[in-house]
Amino acid sequence: MGYQLGLIGYPVQHSLSPFIHHQFMENADIQGEYQLYETEPEQLEKRLDQLTEAGISGFNVTVPYKQAVMPFLEEVDQEALKIGAVNTVVNDNGTLKGYNTDGIGYIRSLEEACPDVLGEDKKILILGAGGAARGIYRALAKHGIRYISIANRTKSKAEGLLDLKDLHTQTEILSNSEAEDALGNYDLVVHTTSVGMSPKQDDQVISLNNLKPHTVVSDIVYKPLNTKLLRQAERMGARSHQGHTMLLYQAQYAFEIWTGTHPSMDGLVEQLEQRLRGN
Numbered sequence: 284m285g286y287q288l289g290l291i292g293y294p295v296q297h298s299l300s301p302f303i304h305h306q307f308m309e310n311a312d313i314q315g316e317y318q319l320y321e322t323e324p325e326q327l328e329k330r331l332d333q334l335t336e337a338g339i340s341g342f343n344v345t346v347p348y349k350q351a352v353m354p355f356l357e358e359v360d361q362e363a364l365k366i367g368a369v370n371t372v373v374n375d376n377g378t379l380k381g382y383n384t385d386g387i388g389y390i391r392s393l394e395e396a397c398p399d400v401l402g403e404d405k406k407i408l409i410l411g412a413g414g415a416a417r418g419i420y421r422a423l424a425k426h427g428i429r430y431i432s433i434a435n436r437t438k439s440k441a442e443g444l445l446d447l448k449d450l451h452t453q454t455e456i457l458s459n460s461e462a463e464d465a466l467g468n469y470d471l472v473v474h475t476t477s478v479g480m481s482p483k484q485d486d487q488v489i490s491l492n493n494l495k496p497h498t499v500v501s502d503i504v505y506k507p508l509n510t511k512l513l514r515q516a517e518r519m520g521a522r523s524h525q526g527h528t529m530l531l532y533q534a535q536y537a538f539e540i541w542t543g544t545h546p547s548m549d550g551l552v553e554q555l556e557q558r559l560r561g562n
Contacts, residue, residue, distance in 0.1 A: 285314030286542060287338065291330055291352075292345035295319045300343060302558065303531060307538045307546035315340070322348070331355050331379070341373045341541040343534075344381075349414055356381045365447060366421055368414045371537040382540055385415060386422025388533025389503070393471075395532075395548075396524050397499045400471040403451075406430040408462060410488050411475035412441040415503055419475055421447040429453055432469070434462030434489070459489050466493040472516075474502040479510040487511045496520035503529055508559050527555050 286308070290300045296319065304317040320342070322330045327348060334342060344352050349368040353359055356372065358380040363369050369381030393401055400407075407428055409416050412435040423431055424447060431448075434457040435441035441456045448454055457465065466472065466489075478488040484507050491500065491512070500516035505526035513523040531551055538546050 285316070286340045287316055287318075288341055288343075288541060289318040289320050289334070289339060290343040290345060291320045291322045291327075291334075292348060293322055293324065295321045295345065298345070299530065299555065299558065300534065303534045303551070303555070304538060306551055306554070307535070310547040310549065310551075311538075311542070311544045313542060313544060324351075327351060328355060335374055335377055335379060339374050341371065341537075343537060344370050344372060353381060355379070362386075362421070366414075366417050368418065370533070371540055373540060382537075383418055384533040384536040384540070385418035385529070386420075386425075387536050388531075389419045389473075389529045390422045390426055391532035391535070392528035393501070393524065396528060397471075397501075397522060400499045401426060401428070403427045403429050405470040406432070406468055407471045407473065408432045408434060408457075408466070408469040409473045409475060410434050410459075410462065412437075412444055413476065416475040417444055417447060419473060419503075420444050424449045424452040427451070432457055432462070432465070434459050463489045463493060466491060466498075467495045469495075469498060471499045471501065474500070474504070474510075474512055477504065479512055480504045481506045485511060487515070491515045491519055491521070494519045494521055497522065499524055502526050505530060505559060508556065527559060528552060531555060 301317045308315050356379045360382045363381050363383035366383050371382040371384050373380045432455040433441040438456050478486050498521045500521045501524035502510045502512050503526040504510050516523050
């Protein structure tokens, strides 16, 4: 029968996770299935019981349950506990243990595409202060980045991320307008909100008019692939880093946790691009 894996969330019917994980299984020569379990909020606890009793090997968790699932888990990895969100769960003989693979997935995607921006002396700006920002900020701090600024519409929410920083990390909290003015100081700008996501693809969280050339602008939004933010970045002479690569690499890390196998990514970035473009 092989590994029984899946995704819980609401809604999930358009998720790319089955495609990604079935490719991982094929590349790693592993037998198994990955299914979608659309779960309405009042059914969350019942769904977890059903999956545990059915002997599922593990599952991913997406919105709106990355925090809501945590009280139902017997164990939560220390990093996931610190971030305050779980997106990957292992079923160990009826014991559910939660992890967060978003931050490590993001670092892996950057290491593959733009490794030069991960030096400890580089200056990084994170736009947004939600769950994705928490995971990415924590992973960047653990990676050894010393200068990370966080910009958000409400600065008080951004200040809530400061409990994640390491001793070596220097962090400045900015408003979005302050971030616009200071863009020329940064080597990497990471957009972590849903602004610009289809069907509101004409929205943009800040203007990049003050961006310096050769800065890397990274947008975790992947629908559309080439967001308005990334298009402006390219016009300004910046390099762009698209969000679907983070999706792949956080899934890769989840697959490793479940199977102990490091699946090949050969050709997967291009295949996922084609699916997202509708080809």
